[in-house]
Amino acid sequence: MTDNNTTTPEAKPLDFIRQIIADDLRSGKHHKIVTRFPPEPNGFLHIGHAKSICLNFGAALENNGFCHMRFDDTNPSKEESAYVESIKRDVQWLGFGWGENLFYASDYFDQLYAFALQLINLGKAYVCDLSAEEIRSHRGTLTEPGIESPYRNRTTEENLALFQGMKNGEFSEGSRVLRARIDMFSPNLNMRDPVIYRILKVAHHRTGDKWCIYPMYDYTHCLSDAIEGITHSLCTLEFEDHRPLYDWCLDTLKTPCHPRQIEFARLNLTYTVMSKRKILQMVQGNYVEGWDDPRMLTISGIRRRGYPASAIRKFCADIGIGKKESWIDMSVLENAVRDDMNNNAPRVMAVLNPLKVIIDNYPEGQNEELTAQNHPQKPEMGTRTIPFSREIFIEREDFLEDPPKKFFRLGPDREVRLRYGYFIRCVSVDKDPITGEIIAIHCTYDPQTRGGSAPDGRKVKGTIHWVSVPHAVSCQVRLYDRLFLTENPDADKSVDFKEHLNPESLTILDNCMLEPSLAKTLPGEYFQFERNGYFCADLINSQPGAPVFNRTVTLKDSWVKIEKS
RNA sequence: UGGGGGAUGGUCUAAUGGUAAGACAGCGGACUCUGACUCCGCUUAUCGAGGUUCGAGCCCUCGUCCCCCAGCCA
Numbered sequence: 001m002t003d004n005n006t007t008t009p010e011a012k013p014l015d016f017i018r019q020i021i022a023d024d025l026r027s028g029k030h031h032k033i034v035t036r037f038p039p040e041p042n043g044f045l046h047i048g049h050a051k052s053i054c055l056n057f058g059a060a061l062e063n064n065g066f067c068h069m070r071f072d073d074t075n076p077s078k079e080e081s082a083y084v085e086s087i088k089r090d091v092q093w094l095g096f097g098w099g100e101n102l103f104y105a106s107d108y109f110d111q112l113y114a115f116a117l118q119l120i121n122l123g124k125a126y127v128c129d130l131s132a133e134e135i136r137s138h139r140g141t142l143t144e145p146g147i148e149s150p151y152r153n154r155t156t157e158e159n160l161a162l163f164q165g166m167k168n169g170e171f172s173e174g175s176r177v178l179r180a181r182i183d184m185f186s187p188n189l190n191m192r193d194p195v196i197y198r199i200l201k202v203a204h205h206r207t208g209d210k211w212c213i214y215p216m217y218d219y220t221h222c223l224s225d226a227i228e229g230i231t232h233s234l235c236t237l238e239f240e241d242h243r244p245l246y247d248w249c250l251d252t253l254k255t256p257c258h259p260r261q262i263e264f265a266r267l268n269l270t271y272t273v274m275s276k277r278k279i280l281q282m283v284q285g286n287y288v289e290g291w292d293d294p295r296m297l298t299i300s301g302i303r304r305r306g307y308p309a310s311a312i313r314k315f316c317a318d319i320g321i322g323k324k325e326s327w328i329d330m331s332v333l334e335n336a337v338r339d340d341m342n343n344n345a346p347r348v349m350a351v352l353n354p355l356k357v358i359i360d361n362y363p364e365g366q367n368e369e370l371t372a373q374n375h376p377q378k379p380e381m382g383t384r385t386i387p388f389s390r391e392i393f394i395e396r397e398d399f400l401e402d403p404p405k406k407f408f409r410l411g412p413d414r415e416v417r418l419r420y421g422y423f424i425r426c427v428s429v430d431k432d433p434i435t436g437e438i439i440a441i442h443c444t445y446d447p448q449t450r451g452g453s454a455p456d457g458r459k460v461k462g463t464i465h466w467v468s469v470p471h472a473v474s475c476q477v478r479l480y481d482r483l484f485l486t487e488n489p490d491a492d493k494s495v496d497f498k499e500h501l502n503p504e505s506l507t508i509l510d511n512c513m514l515e516p517s518l519a520k521t522l523p524g525e526y527f528q529f530e531r532n533g534y535f536c537a538d539l540i541n542s543q544p545g546a547p548v549f550n551r552t553v554t555l556k557d558s559w560v561k562i563e564k565s
Numbered sequence: 566u567g568g569g570g571g572a573u574g575g576u577c578u579a580a581u582g583g584u585a586a587g588a589c590a591g592c593g594g595a596c597u598c599u600g601a602c603u604c605c606g607c608u609u610a611u612c613g614a615g616g617u618u619c620g621a622g623c624c625c626u627c628g629u630c631c632c633c634c635a636g637c638c639a
Contacts, residue, residue, distance in 0.1 A: 013579055040639050075638060132637055139635055143567045146635090177637055187568040189635050198637035217639045241569055241634050263570085270576085318588065320578045322571095325632055329576050332589050342602060349599095377602065408600070417598055452598045463598045530599045559600045 015321035017262055018059055021232060025063060033065035033231045037091065038105075038221065040072045041083035041205075043276040045090045047297040047312070047333075048267040054316035055264070056234055057096040068228055069098035073106045074220050076204035084205075090299035094309050105220050106206045108227055112215045113167065115223055115253055116178060116197060120159045124252050125196065126152055127162035128179045135177075138184070139192050146184035146192040166199055169212045173199045180219070182248060190245045194218060222246040226255040233259045236266040237323065264321050270487040271330045272297050273497055278490075287501060288483070292540075294550050295483045295505050305480060306526050306536025306552030311340035330482065337553050341526065341534040346374045346381060349419060349465040350529040350549075351513045352477060354393035356440040356469065359424060362390040367468075370451070372420040386515050388421055391469035393513045395531075398464045399441060401429065406562050408462035410441070416462040419530060423449040423460055465530045472513040477535065477549045479507040514547065521547045531555065 014022060024030045035056040039045065045053075060067035069091065073079050091098075119125035128151045130138065140146035154162070163178055165171060178197035186192055196219035201212045222245075225233045233246075240263045250258045268274060273282075279298065282288050291298050294305035302312065315336035319328050349372075367389050375381040394410070403411035410416050415425040424443040432439055448455050452463070482502055489500040518527070522544060526536040533554040542548040 015578090019581095038639090042639080072639065078638075135637075136635070141567085141635055144635095145567090174637065189568080192635090195637050200637085214637095216637075221639085237570070238633055239639090243569090265571090318578085322578075324571055324577090326577060329589065332577070335589060338601090347599075347601095373598095376597095376599080406600090419598060421598095460598090462600080465599075528599085528601080531601070532599090533601095555599080555601050557600070562600075 012317075016323070017055065017232070017234060017264060017321055018062070020260075020262065021059055021063060024231070030231045033060060033063050034068065034229055035060045035065065035232050035234060036068040036070050036103075036225065036228065036230050038070045038072045038224075039087050040075070040078075041080065041087060042075070042078040043083060043280065044291045045087055045299045046274060046276075046279065047269065047299070047302065048274045049090075050094060050299060050312050051267045051316050051319070051321075052234070052236075053091055053094055053096060054313055055321060057091075058313075058317075059232070059234075061096075065231075066101055067096070067098060068101040068103055068230070070103040070105065070224060070228070072217065072221065072224075073104050073204070073206065074214050074217060075200075076202045076214065077200060079205055081205045086300065090303075093299065093303055094312060103224070103228060104206055105215075105224050106204060108220070108224055109207060109211055109215070111227060112220060112223060116163065116215075116219075117160065118253060119180065119196075120163060120178075121156060122252065123156065124181050125178055126154050126159050126181050127166065127176050128152070128193075128195075129176050132174060135195070139189060140184070142189070145186075148184045149179070149193065152181060152193070163197075166197070166213050167211070169201070171199060173201050175199065178213075180245075180248070182245075188241060188244055190218065190242050191248070194245060218242055218245045219249060222249045222259070222261075223253070223255070225259040226250055226257055229257055230259040231257075233261045235261060235263055237263050237325070239263055263323065265323055265325055267319070268325070268327045268488075269297065269330055269333065270327055271482040271484045271489075273484070273489055278497060281498070285498070287498060294478070295480050304539050304550065306534065306550055307337050308340050308344070308526075311337045314340065327488070334553050338534070338556070341528065341552065345526055345528040345534055347372075347376070347530050348518055348527045349386065349467055349515045350477075350518065350532065350535070351393040351395050351465065351467050351472075352479075352509055352529075352532060353396040354467075354472075354511065354513045355396040355399060355438065357392050357394050357424070357466070358440055358442050359390050359392070359445045360427065360442050361444045364390055366390065367470075370420050384517055386420065386517070387468045387471040389468045389470055392418070392466045393469060393472060394464055394466050396438075398462075399426070399438070401438070404563075409464055410443075410462075415460050416464050417449070417452050417460045418466050419463050420452055421450075421466065422446060422452075423454060465532075467513045467515050469513075471516045473516055473519045473547070475512050475514055475518075475547045475549060476541075477509045477512040477551065478538070479509065479551045481505050481507075512549075518547060520544045521549075526552065528555075 037056045057067040128149045138147045177195045179193045180196050182191045184192045196216050197213050200214050243261050246261050292300035292304050369385040370388050371383050372386050398409040400411050410426050422445040424445045426443050428442045430440040483505045484500045485502045486500045489497040521537045523537050523539045523542045529535050534552040535549040536552050538548045538550050
């Protein structure tokens with residue numbers, strides 16, 4: 001009752017699930033907590049799963065417990081072992097491990113079968129011969145009760161024999177199911193004698209041809225949790241209605257432990273779509289280049305885009321856990337990524353849209369080495385040298401023939417600083433006589449300003465980045481932008497979400513110029529290209545000696561605002 | 566006009582009967598060898614109506630709005 005708690009003011013308040021866990025630990029209800037992450041191996045993981053992974057593994061870790069990795073593989077018609085591997089890799093990439101605790105619901109098929117027999121013996125399950133169509137019509141509606149199946153009162157012996165027959169492959173697919181015998185009048189449709197076993201004459205990726213009957217999710221999940229001694233079974237909101245069934249199975253079968261199912265709101269992000277079905281459509285319709293397209297918010301896409309795993313974890317911690325349906329703004333994710341990369345990314349110079357600058361008064365054939373910091377706020381990250389010469393590339397947009405007032409970059413007779421280099425002043429412009437396009441600009445440099453400061457104390461407003469022409473490493477850079485133009489591409493059900501795709505979500509630049517230190521970049525290495533953004537060497541297409549960079553995220557840009565006004 | 570959930574700034578999250586706080590976004594400013602980073606300031610919120618209470622975002626009553634559920638998917 002009193003307020004003299006010992007929590008430090010800095011401690012982040014616990015979300016409602018961690019609160020429950022803390023209470024259960026304090027009350028002695030549990031001494032060790034065990035959670036689980038239960039993906040179905042029928043697709044790739046996405047950022048929404050990351051929220052669940054961080055919750056389940058995170059809560060376990062924080063409380064010195066365990067989080068089991070469990071594949072919910074009860075529907076062999078949709079599942080493949082290739083997905084199992086990609087899911088494992090993704091979870092590990094996110095920074096979590098399960099140790100010995102790798103499980104499959106299919107590990108429990110024998111036990112699940114035995115439990116089903118028990119249910120039949122208890123008079124709590126029966127074999128039903130109704131067709132799928134008939135079962136649906138018997139189920140009733142939201143406002144009307146269901147009708148009991150004519151097979152509901154079969155004898156135990158008959159049920160046992162029939163169920164065994166199902167197991168032995170004596171009946172055709174769809175001809176019979178095993179149903180829990182609960183209550184056809186329940187206002188909760190999930191309790192109206194739900195199907196718990198169906199016949200599926202399909203080989204399973206792990207059990208092969210051993211089974212031709214497979215248990216349904218509701219029946220399997222609660223029992224798998226109980227078998228593994230899960231204490232807190234965390235799932236998304238749409239399973240709230242299933243909790244009574246979860247509890248019914250465990251109560252009826254008198255399992256030694258009864259995990260508590262707790263539901264939380266799934267993640268929604270603006271400017272993207274999250275459902276497996278829609279992600280699949282984008283892949284199959286070639287709207288993107290695959291599951292790992294860097295524009296996709298699949299874990300593999302995120303990884304390839306260059307989002308650090310630590311940024312994803314931070315993001316998941318930031319957004320919190322609640323029961324309210326919510327839409328997180330994409331900028332929150334981008335901010336987490338920027339924040340992480342700002343801290344860790346070495347700075348380098350790269351020119352994306354090169355414009356040649358000739359420094360007229362710099363001796364031809366001369367080179368020199370200039371020293372640059374790898375991170376302005378972190379001297380411990382060291383320095384590197386960058387070559388300078390008479391011809392350099394600058395960013396095309398850093399020169400304007402007729403610059404507006406607040407444009408601090410190059411223009412005719414304007415002086416700017418070359419980052420870590422010299423002050424240069426533009427003296428003339430070479431144009432294509434026919435098109436009028438600017439081909440190169442001529443500048444003079446002030447030899448006194450080597451390193452970037454003037455002995456006479458004069459200041460320049462702008463500092464621009466550059467790359468020495470003879471030393472430049474040319475490469476491809478891919479600029480990624482949001483995949484959708486609207487916050488919720490799904491909002492209007494009468495319009496296909498793909499109508500909202502951003503036609504400019506990918507821009508490929510083939511003639512970018514990198515400072516030479518970048519030549520040997522390893523796939524996955526990331527940098528801040530100063531004034532341009534954060535970039536990561538592509539995991540698939542980049543190799544040392546022939547780098548290919550993906551733009552992970554832009555830098556915040558207050559110039560665009562000034563430009564507009 | 567069945568059942569299950571949920572409503573706090575533009576968006577998330579906190580406040581557990583006692584000063585409505587933080588993050589993102591936005592706006593303004595400072596600083597700057599990255600128009601980055603950092604720093605400072607500002608705008609904006611308890612769904613509504615009653616009630617209990619010295620005191621209500623929190624408790625009670627009645628409303629309103631939103632989401633989920635009729636797979637032999639998970």
